[in-house]
């Protein structure tokens with residue numbers, strides 16, 4: 001069949017048409033698989049090479065779709081009723097040029113990983129810069145990258161000079177723009193009773209906005225944030241709203257059995273602070289601190305410090321041999337928190353054995369009982385020093401059944417050889433040996449090697465001495 005057709009080719013042209021007709025006629029009889037075109041990715045059969053029915057020997061070529069190309073035209077031939085590829089590879093996406101860089105920015109892929117047809121990149125600005133272009137992505141099209149190259153411009157925060165005439169702004173640049181990270185601080189005039197409402201400092205942020213709105217200078221007002229439970233307050237002048245400078249508040253307790261503790265009136269200062277703390281309403285009670293040789297009895301439980309409600313009676317007595325109560329034995333707490341009579345005292349009487357004092361002993365043998373006015377002296381242990389400075393005393397005196405006075409022994413300082421070695425120190429006169437020095441004495445250190453940090457001559461103060469260090 002092929003041969004007969006081949007022979008016909010050399011006939012005259014008028015016969016060629018006949019041959020085509022015959023050949024077709026012959027071929028069309030068996031089912032022809034070349035009627036189904038093969039699939040090629042990203043390519044379509046060229047319209048020009050399509051035919052209604054194909055016969056063996058027919059060729060078709062593929063056109064790459066838009067955005068794709070192949071080095072050689074993809075060609076198939078119809079052979080034994082199937083299409084066989086005889087040329088060309090595949091249609092691969094066309095490449096775009098390397099994208100251009102922009103100052104203060106860079107690009108990254110949005111879709112795709114290569115600069116080929118269909119890939120999209122977007123530009124981003126580096127910190128302190130912002131995108132000035134509305135469109136900042138570019139896609140690789142058949143004709144190259146679409147859209148214009150975007151631009152990044154420096155972030156600038158705006159400053160409105162007419163914001164607040166009283167507001168004092170610090171840190172404004174003289175001529176340049178206010179860039180990302182720039183800080184402004186604020187204050188209000190010292191005089192005039194104004195305070196800053198809002199932040200003391202704001203920062204120009206990465207997107208060109210301020211970290212918070214600008215503050216204002218507003219008339220100072222004093223806070224009314226304390227609890228004023230059970231209180232009656234009176235404002236002077238009698239106005240509503242925030243309390244301004246010079247205005248004041250008077251307090252009184254509104255409940256029975258309560259009394260005001262603290263200031264009766266507080267005034268708002270020009271800086272927005274009160275001239276004193278808010279008072280409180282406390283329960284009315286009578287109070288007293290008993291001397292050691294005094295006992296008190298009442299319906300309530302009483303201790304060394306007594307506190308009773310109005311109308312309570314307190315019965316007092318004196319402890320110890322020979323002690324005498326001066327004043328009323330039974331006193332009452334008045335409505336106003338005062339005692340009905342002068343609080344009594346216990347006088348005279350004997351004292352027990354003198355108290356133990358750390359690091360010391362009494363001079364001489366201590367007895368079990370002492371009479372009014374007797375004195376006991378103490379002596380400190382070796383290297384300890386008796387402190388005779390106020391509030392300490394040289395001795396204790398028995399007064400009204402109590403030991404009056406305050407004995408204290410100042411501690412010596414001790415520095416071990418370990419500590420000296422650790423600091424690289426030597427003693428000026430004794431080299432490396434343990435020191436034990438009483439309160440008030442000086443010790444001089446030296447550095448056998450290196451330099452000294454700290455002072456060389458140091459005083460012992462109640463067991464504490466600053467030590468230098470050799471470096």
Ligand SMILES: *[C@@H]1O[C@H](CO)[C@@H](O)[C@H](O)[C@H]1NC(C)=O
Nearest residue numbers: 024028029030031051052053
């Ligand atoms: C193609 O072949 C079919 C039969 O296989 C026939 O009916 C049809 O007319 C042919 N078409 C052309 C355009 O020759």
Ligand SMILES: *[C@@H]1O[C@H](CO)[C@@H](O)[C@H](O)[C@H]1NC(C)=O
Nearest residue numbers: 204205206207208209210211
């Ligand atoms: C600017 O950035 C800040 C934080 O960095 C953010 O809180 C604010 O909402 C941003 N403002 C605008 C207009 O994008």
Ligand SMILES: *[C@@H]1O[C@H](CO)[C@@H](O)[C@H](O)[C@H]1NC(C)=O
Nearest residue numbers: 222223224225226227272273
């Ligand atoms: C009341 O406000 C002042 C200033 O704002 C503050 O110093 C104070 O602690 C506040 N007092 C209370 C009880 O919240």
Ligand SMILES: *[C@@H]1O[C@H](CO)[C@@H](O)[C@H](O)[C@H]1NC(C)=O
Nearest residue numbers: 356357358359360407408409
């Ligand atoms: C006396 O020494 C003891 C034990 O060391 C101590 O707890 C106490 O606080 C010392 N008393 C005074 C008044 O220093």
